[in-house]
Amino acid sequence: MSIGTVSRVLNNSDHPVHPATRERVLAAIRALDFEPNALARGLSGRRTQILGVVVHDITDDYFNEIVRGIDEVARPAGYLVLVLSSYRDPELELDYVRRMRSQHADGIIFVGGGLQVPGHVDRLRRQVEAIEAEGGAVVMLAPNDLPWPSIVPDTDAGIAELVEHLVGLGHRSFAMLTGPDHLKTSVERAAAFRSALARHGIALDPRAVVSGGFERLQAAEALERLVEQGVRFTAVVCLNDQMAVGCLQAARRLGLRVPRDLSVTGIDDLPVTELLDPPLTTVRVPMRELGRRGMELVLSRLEERPFEAPTALACELVVRGSTGRVGRGSRKGER
Amino acid sequence: MSIGTVSRVLNNSDHPVHPATRERVLAAIRALDFEPNALARGLSGRRTQILGVVVHDITDDYFNEIVRGIDEVARPAGYLVLVLSSYRDPELELDYVRRMRSQHADGIIFVGGGLQVPGHVDRLRRQVEAIEAEGGAVVMLAPNDLPWPSIVPDTDAGIAELVEHLVGLGHRSFAMLTGPDHLKTSVERAAAFRSALARHGIALDPRAVVSGGFERLQAAEALERLVEQGVRFTAVVCLNDQMAVGCLQAARRLGLRVPRDLSVTGIDDLPVTELLDPPLTTVRVPMRELGRRGMELVLSRLEERPFEAPTALACELVVRGSTGRVGRGSRKGER
DNA sequence: CGTTTTCCGGAAAGCGTTTGCCAGGACCCT
DNA sequence: AGGGTCCTGGCAAACGCTTTCCGGAAAACG
Known part of the structure; x- marks a missing residue:
């Protein structure tokens, strides 16, 4: 039986093959534990899958x-x-x-x-x-x-909602932890925050904006540094959830209770964020x-x-426990 | 210029090629932004890389x-x-x-x-x-x-050291959180613990052995369940670090101070374990x-x-902060 | 200057498939 | 029974590369 026939069986070609022949071919394939060569397949013009x-x-x-x-x-x-x-x-x-x-x-x-x-x-x-x-x-x-x-997640709308939410809770002074400056995602999310805040007549204190990595540890360090420097803010917005997790850890270490003393938010809604203590308020990226x-x-x-x-x-706001009304706690920096 | 020559240039074949020709070939490749077809390469008997x-x-x-x-x-x-x-x-x-x-x-x-x-x-x-x-x-x-x-990590020796360490701190009753039973790694690590403990005349209370997944969350739940059931132990050994991290979180939630009330250990020495609070005592797998x-x-x-x-x-014991002398704290289960 | 050796480029086979084309046989129809 | 259709299966080209074998030219030698 010929090579071509085998090929036709393997690919369910529209070229007809007698059922009996097909069966024989399949039997032989099983017997020999044959596996077609993907390289050759790809080479001869087909797709590589x-x-x-x-x-x-x-x-x-x-x-x-x-x-x-x-x-x-x-x-x-x-x-x-x-x-x-x-x-x-x-x-x-x-x-x-x-x-x-x-x-x-x-x-x-x-x-x-x-x-x-x-x-x-x-x-x-x-x-x-x-x-x-x-x-x-x-x-x-x-x-x-x-x-x-x-296809891009439209975080802008979600970020606007988030700002709305925070402002509604009474927040007026924010810190923002961004990702690397050469990352378009980071740049765009930061811009969305700034313009949403601007719509409320709020400008970010340049000292309260830290551009670092997108990683947990970097965010934790950044928050600690901000507090050390005495920068004032009631909410810290992180440009992704990883960083927010880092902030939560840092806050605990600093003796800041979230959300009583400080509100923390992220973006992404990673699976873990629900399980955090407190669970994270964030913008859900599907x-x-x-x-x-x-x-x-x-x-x-x-x-x-x-x-x-x-x-x-669309990305929508998900409100959980890491954000709260401002002014109910001690000011950050006081331990 | 022929196909064969190009191939020889590309592969630095031992067949000699005139430097001038080689240069011309390379120039053409750059000019055309040519990229060799890996499929064809692999097909013709060479390696696929x-x-x-x-x-x-x-x-x-x-x-x-x-x-x-x-x-x-x-x-x-x-x-x-x-x-x-x-x-x-x-x-x-x-x-x-x-x-x-x-x-x-x-x-x-x-x-x-x-x-x-x-x-x-x-x-x-x-x-x-x-x-x-x-x-x-x-x-x-x-x-x-x-x-x-x-090549396998020889965790047995490290586990033996770990048991030595715990027993030396006065621990006699242990809980063990294992991975899935159909995973050879888990089975072997569990066996190593049992035999090391046996050498000290200690047997594990069957109720204190939980076989679940190798994941953080599963371990956290397992620990909480054990404490709820009133099972007594002064140290919980986890068969990997992920689970130990889960235990640390669960312990905090349960109000148990580590290592004062409970010692926790892992295996692997993941990069994060150093950064935990307290840092994890574990067996380092290189x-x-x-x-x-x-x-x-x-x-x-x-x-x-x-x-x-x-x-x-070789895998050696790494002692950090999550293990301590027994009996200095309150008994677990009391909050 | 002729012969041998060395150096370099070309031609072609082969890698394992797919697929278009073709031919033999079965079947149907008149 | 003869011719025309289908239905199958085989043949061979092509995919893009590596590599062996060859042969021509240049270089080295006597």
């Missing part, structure tokens, strides 16, 4: 949740999901993208916001262009300077759904099927 | 650290490291392994302990045998029933090194180069 997912940090639950969402859609569709963690290193990111091109990945999803490093965007664009030219589908799931289809939609967008583009892709996903 | 790493849960820092160690060696060697997280699902694990076979990965590293599920080991063995037969190198980094080269050694073993096997592979890595 590989999807590259470029994230900033796979340790971070934010990315992890999104990857899970992607996987929920990708796996049933037969895709192998490769998670590529750049740890926010542009070189590494570019290297991964090249590699995906080389492997002829059918699609690439960029999950983290673009790294705003001089020259990097252009080099990345060249690669992405090449990938698209070779039939791959590229999708972005965060604000990015690359002109490709993207991470799983973001991942699913992203993958659906990739699939639709590969199949050249139209897809009603939303370009943004 | 792909390494599959099968872990239980990429969210877990334990695996993450090991993967980083692997990466430290793999990247310089030109390997693309694919992290495959089975979430302890045998089907998924098997599927990933098949997929790696299909992709002709040069090597596979199994990081988590074997999943002890009926039939699973055999199916896995068939796949691994096939992969080895096709030239791939398979390595295990945890206790496993598969007869392939492995995760980064384990990863590096594992990858080196893969490389040596691929190059058929002899390698003095240690089969076990």
Whole structure:
């Protein structure tokens, strides 16, 4: 029996194969424990069934949740999901993208916001262009300077709600802990806060704005430093949940009771935030759904099927226990 | 200029190429932004430069650290490291392994302990045998029933030291929180504890042994349940650090001061454990090194180069603040 | 200057699939 | 019974690269 026939059986080709023959083929495959060579398959013009997912940090639950969402859609569709963690290193990111091109990945999803490093965007664009030219589908799931289809969480509305909430509780002086300045996500969230505050005639004290990393520890240190320096604020808004968790820990160490002495907020609504003490008030980013939609967008583009892709996903405020009315406690800094 | 020549330039073949020609080729490559097709490369008998790493849960820092160690060696060697997280699902694990076979990965590293599920080991063995037969190198980094080269952390010695330490502090009644029963790692660690305790004539109260997951939350719940049930113990030993972290949180919630009222220990020495309050007494598993050694073993096997592979890595006790002398505090259960 | 050696580039086979094309046989119809 | 249709299955090209084998040119030698 010929090679071609086997291939047709394997791919349920529309070319008819006699049921008996098909059965014989399948039996032989089982007997020999045969596994088709994915390389050869990919080579001969077909798809590779590989999807590259470029994230900033796979340790971070934010990315992890999104990857899970992607996987929920990708796996049933037969895709192998490769998670590529750049740890926010542009070189590494570019290297991964090249590699995906080389492997002829059918699609690439960029999950983290673009790294705003001089020259990097252009080099990345060249690669992405090449990938698209070779039939791959590229999708972005965060604000990015690359002109490709993207779905982004619309945190602005949620941040506005959050500010509304805090102001309603009587807060007027805020501290803000931001992520790295070269991260578009961070920059945009910060801008959203500033403009929402501005609508209430509130301006941020520059001393109360700390731009550091997006990580827990960095936030904890930042808060401690602010308090040490005697900067006054009744609420600290963090640009992601990880940092808020760090603030909660730092606050406890500083003897500040949350929310009595200090209100703390995050953004993302990571799975852990519900379990914290107190549970975190935050802006919910629909991470799983973001991942699913992203993958659906990739699939639709590969199949050249139209897809009603939303370009943004609503993010709503989730009020929990880490925010409270101002002025009921001692002022921060006093222990 | 011919295809063959280009190939020789790309691979620094030992077949001589005139420097001028080589330069022309390189220039053309740059100009056209050419990227060789990894599929075709792999197909034509060469290596694919792909390494599959099968872990239980990429969210877990334990695996993450090991993967980083692997990466430290793999990247310089030109390997693309694919992290495959089975979430302890045998089907998924098997599927990933098949997929790696299909992709002709040069090597596979199994990081988590074997999943002890009926039939699973055999199916896995068939796949691994096939992969080895096709030239791939398979390595295990945890206790496993598969007869392939492995490097395992020798936690037994560290656990013995730990028990020594606790007994020395006056502890006689223990609680033990284990991982899933079908996980070899968990079973072995539990056995090590039992035998070390037995050497001191101490037997574990069956009621004080809870076998749950390897996760933080599960451990927290388990500890709370034990205390509720009035089970008596002065120290709780957890079979990994994640669980110990959960215990620390639960203890705080229960009003138990660590180590005054209760001593808590883990195993692994995750990066976070130093930062906890109190910092955790644990058994250090050299995760980064384990990863590096594992990858080196893969490389040596691929190059058929002899390698003095240690089969076990020493794990030593690290004493920090979560263990203390018994009897100085109130008895647990009293609030 | 002829011969041997060395150096370098080209031609072609092969890697394991997919797929378009073709042909043999079964079947149907007149 | 003969010719036309289907239904199947085989053949072979193509995918993009590596690598072996060859041959021509240049260099070295007597």
